Amino acid sequence: MTDTRGPQAQQPKAGAGPAAPGAASAGAPAQAPASAATAAGSPLPGERQPQPAGPYHPPQAYQPAPAGAVRRPRTGARTAPRTRKARLRVAKADPWSVMKVSFLLSIALGICTIVASAVLWMVMNAMGVFSTVGGTISEATGSNEANGFDLQAYLSLPHVLTFTTIIAVIDVVLATALATLGAFIYNLSAATVGGIELTLAEDE
Secondary structure: OOOOOOOOOOOOOOOOOOOOHHHHHHHHHHHHHHHHHHHHHOOOOOOOOOOOOOOOOOOOOOOOOOOOOOOOOOOOOOOOOOEEEEEEEEOOOOHHHHHHHHHHHHHHHHHHHHHHHHHHHHHHHHOOHHHHHHHHHHHHHOOOOOOOOOHHHHOOHHHHHHHHHHHHHHHHHHHHHHHHHHHHHHHHHHHHHOOEEEEEEEEO
């Protein structure tokens, strides 16, 4: 009779010994790639999948705007600048610094006074004010030029500049002294009532 079942794997006999080491090692490499591919495709529960190299982009970021879309400004955005305020108190004024500043300012004011007086005298002399006023005074008093009051000689430019310089020097001394005395008085009053309070504001 003929066997129609085809070739069949031979079953190891009961009395046969362990399989040869070469046969076991030959079948292992065929099964290793299949197990590695299965482990890479389906990670274990709780295991993180490897991330691709490169910068991270959120899912909804950097998406192109649809065609024809108009960007509308936010209605709740603040447009007015914020102002920071600081409340300070002048507790003490240094008398020495006050004296130096007041001295320089009074000198500048004296120089401006002298220059303004010279310019004003030149303008009035060019307009003939001194001659007109001098003639009116001579006619009113009935005196001639020999023994009468000469206004032009009395209000000449050297006399005016000398008088103005004396006034400017007196002003420098008085202004410096009064400013220094005022600094001492302010320190005494600040120690009693607390001084002047100032509110400073800064726009951002």
